[in-house]
Amino acid sequence: MLTQTLNPTYIVIDFDSTFTKVEGLDELAHIALAGHPDRENLVQQIRDLTDKGMNGEMSFADGLRRRISLLSGNRSHIDLLIEYLRTKISDSFQRNKAFIADNTDHIYVVSSGFKEFIVPIVTELGVREDHVFANEFIFDADGTIIGIDEANVLASDGGKIKLLRSLNLTGDVYVIGDGYTDYELRESGLANRFYAFTENVNRPRVVEVADHVSGSLDEFLYDNRLSRSQSYPKSRIKVLLLENVHPAAVKAFEDEGFKVEFVKGALDEDELCERIKDVSIIGIRSKTIITKRVLESANRLMAIGAFCIGTNQIDLETATERGVAVFNAPYSNTRSVVELAIGEMILLIRNIVTKSNQMHQGIWDKSANGSFEVRGKKLGLVGYGNIGTQLSVVAEALGMEVYFYDVVEKLAIGNARKVRSLEELLNLADVVSMHVDGRKENTNIIGKKEFEQMKDGVIFMNLARGHVVDIPALAEAIRSGKVAGAAVDVFPKEPKTNDEAFESELVGLSNVILSPHIGGSTEEAQANIGYFVPGKLLEYINNGSSYGSVNFPEVQLPKLGDSHRLLHIHANVPGVLAKLNSIFAKHHINITGQYLKTNEQIGYVIVDISKTYTEEFIQEIKAVEGTIRFRMLY
Numbered sequence: 001m002l003t004q005t006l007n008p009t010y011i012v013i014d015f016d017s018t019f020t021k022v023e024g025l026d027e028l029a030h031i032a033l034a035g036h037p038d039r040e041n042l043v044q045q046i047r048d049l050t051d052k053g054m055n056g057e058m059s060f061a062d063g064l065r066r067r068i069s070l071l072s073g074n075r076s077h078i079d080l081l082i083e084y085l086r087t088k089i090s091d092s093f094q095r096n097k098a099f100i101a102d103n104t105d106h107i108y109v110v111s112s113g114f115k116e117f118i119v120p121i122v123t124e125l126g127v128r129e130d131h132v133f134a135n136e137f138i139f140d141a142d143g144t145i146i147g148i149d150e151a152n153v154l155a156s157d158g159g160k161i162k163l164l165r166s167l168n169l170t171g172d173v174y175v176i177g178d179g180y181t182d183y184e185l186r187e188s189g190l191a192n193r194f195y196a197f198t199e200n201v202n203r204p205r206v207v208e209v210a211d212h213v214s215g216s217l218d219e220f221l222y223d224n225r226l227s228r229s230q231s232y233p234k235s236r237i238k239v240l241l242l243e244n245v246h247p248a249a250v251k252a253f254e255d256e257g258f259k260v261e262f263v264k265g266a267l268d269e270d271e272l273c274e275r276i277k278d279v280s281i282i283g284i285r286s287k288t289i290i291t292k293r294v295l296e297s298a299n300r301l302m303a304i305g306a307f308c309i310g311t312n313q314i315d316l317e318t319a320t321e322r323g324v325a326v327f328n329a330p331y332s333n334t335r336s337v338v339e340l341a342i343g344e345m346i347l348l349i350r351n352i353v354t355k356s357n358q359m360h361q362g363i364w365d366k367s368a369n370g371s372f373e374v375r376g377k378k379l380g381l382v383g384y385g386n387i388g389t390q391l392s393v394v395a396e397a398l399g400m401e402v403y404f405y406d407v408v409e410k411l412a413i414g415n416a417r418k419v420r421s422l423e424e425l426l427n428l429a430d431v432v433s434m435h436v437d438g439r440k441e442n443t444n445i446i447g448k449k450e451f452e453q454m455k456d457g458v459i460f461m462n463l464a465r466g467h468v469v470d471i472p473a474l475a476e477a478i479r480s481g482k483v484a485g486a487a488v489d490v491f492p493k494e495p496k497t498n499d500e501a502f503e504s505e506l507v508g509l510s511n512v513i514l515s516p517h518i519g520g521s522t523e524e525a526q527a528n529i530g531y532f533v534p535g536k537l538l539e540y541i542n543n544g545s546s547y548g549s550v551n552f553p554e555v556q557l558p559k560l561g562d563s564h565r566l567l568h569i570h571a572n573v574p575g576v577l578a579k580l581n582s583i584f585a586k587h588h589i590n591i592t593g594q595y596l597k598t599n600e601q602i603g604y605v606i607v608d609i610s611k612t613y614t615e616e617f618i619q620e621i622k623a624v625e626g627t628i629r630f631r632m633l634y
């Protein structure tokens with residue numbers, strides 16, 4: 001059974017570097033000494049004294065007095081500090097506000113810091129004011145800090161022990177803090193357990209003596225089965241981000257409390273099989289190939305984020321079979337690809353690449369021969385999806401006639417004209433541009449035969465996927481003059497990182513623009529993707545919503561209210577829902593919401609329940625035939 005209240009346990013929490021990410025007094029010094037010629041030096045002296053005290057390397061009380069004498073603060077500085085501290089509350093405390101509010105009678109804040117700035121911060125998160133024990137400043141008539149209240153027990157060494165003893169708590173006492181004085185409460189026998197809190201600072205001397213180490217409040221709650229907001233502490237959930245995804249993605253996951261590993265390049269299959277073992281979420285771009293073997297090595301994987309449009313690099317079928325949801329970023333870089341295609345098309349049709357190369361060799365060849373306008377030319381699009389259609393609209397604005405061929409029946413946008421076969425398209429186009437997706441069946445859809453079907457002097461562009469074009473056939477068509485100019489952004493074999501060399505038969509051919517798969521690599525597109533994909537992944541992890549997934553049945557769910565949410569992914573075989581419902585009925589579980597969506601491979605059932613449940617109930621749900629994965633959100 002889940003326990004959600006503390007009765008009869010008390011939690012004693014430290015403030016500086018635990019409840020907040022920073023040391024209040026150090027920050028006060030920073031504010032108070034603004035403009036002081038020796039500010040950095042004085043603040044550093046104060047920080048050193050704080051550290052020594054927290055590590056138990058000097059008398060805490062002596063250090064405190066020395067710090068106060070150095071900082072020269074007043075009341076207005078404290079007001080500024082409070083504003084600042086509001087932005088520095090530890091992330092896991094922010095996330096677990098509801099837990100604090102629900103258990104306010106059992107939570108104490110005991111600190112050697114100062115009530116003047118601690119009370120406003122902790123009470124906003126639900127701590128009772130009369131449960132805050134801390135030092136107090138003494139001010140002169142002008143509001144300048146001139147000392148500390150010496151009568152307060154916390155002003156003396158061993159102050160926290162004296163204070164806790166005076167509280168006379170009956171029941172178990174758990175202390176959470178980052179300092180040695182917090183550990184001393186456990187050492188004195190007044191507390192049953194000491195949790196070294198390492199979300200903000202990790203003091204080896206304190207960690208060494210702790211009963212437990214908690215990387216966040218979530219971990220503490222989870223370990224004590226007090227968790228209210230989640231099934232598993234996020235600080236233990238590993239996110240692996242590859243291929244230099246935008247920093248916004250790293251921040252999004254870190255802000256949520258996940259453990260993030262960032263790798264600049266892609267990894268090969270063996271490396272990936274090793275690294276992915278304990279990863280729950282992986283973020284990739286186009287170069288990381290998620291094979292069946294990789295997925296079979298991923299024991300904990302819940303979701304994959306493709307920080308791009310294409311998902312052909314992922315074995316989607318195996319991912320689905322294993323209950324791993326895949327999200328991508330459709331449209332995110334569509335415009336970037338379109339702009340590059342337009343630019344390249346104009347450069348190629350004007351023969352600018354050849355001219356520019358000649359100029360670099362000192363050759364001045366001013367002539368119009370072989371240079372044309374794009375106006376009035378026929379653009380042939382192979383693939384009329386998001387990129388194809390957008391390119392079609394922009395090309396029409398330049399006065400081009402647009403024709404397209406797509407395997408799926410598509411209506412034309414603007415004045416674009418549909419043709420019935422690839423051959424028909426290739427026969428008529430002055431410029432052929434590839435915008436198909438990277439499915440396996442599209443391998444070498446443009447080869448020797450297709451180049452022969454094109455007009456003499458055609459311009460050819462591939463910004464889709466490398467394997468859709470037979471490169472030796474393209475190289476031959478360029479050398480023979482059949483293709484007058486080509487732009488190629490994607491290659492069958494691309495280097496995994498910028499340190500690897502690029503090799504291709506196309507290197508050195510004239511009027512050929514080669515680019516390192518950067519069709520979608522603009523600052524704008526990468527920033528969009530960096531926000532969008534983590535947003536989708538987090539909605540799935542936190543809420544269960546699979547809206548926008550490329551392989552999961554799409555379900556958009558309401559926010560989780562005051563209930564538990566059960567997420568059940570199963571093979572799409574008859575009778576699973578009936579079996580689940582009979583288990584709910586047997587355990588008298590009240591269902592407050594139920595959602596089911598299926599696709600060919602799997603069913604995704606989401607059930608909101610209002611009642612606490614037993615371990616036996618969970619085991620029965622997991623044992624339902626066809627279950628692939630089961631998750632509980634609180």
Ligand SMILES: NC(=O)C1=CN([C@@H]2O[C@H](COP(=O)(O)OP(=O)(O)OC[C@H]3O[C@@H](n4cnc5c(N)ncnc54)[C@H](O)[C@@H]3O)[C@@H](O)[C@H]2O)C=CC1
Pocket residue numbers: 309310311330331333334337382383384385386387388405406407408435436437438442445463464465489490517518519520521
């Ligand atoms: N160079 C780069 O950096 C980028 C490359 N891409 C590539 O561009 C591709 C297209 O992107 P979107 O337009 O957003 O995808 P999309 O899925 O909207 O469009 C692809 C279209 O191609 C059609 N298609 C598939 N196979 C075909 C075939 N053999 N013949 C004719 N039509 C076929 C589909 O029916 C669909 O309409 C992506 O899948 C990706 O591989 C996408 C973004 C950036």
Ligand SMILES: O=C(O)CCC(=O)C(=O)O
Pocket residue numbers: 285286287307308309310311333520521
């Ligand atoms: O930016 C990337 O790594 C890949 C871009 C791409 O090809 C895509 O979005 O499909």
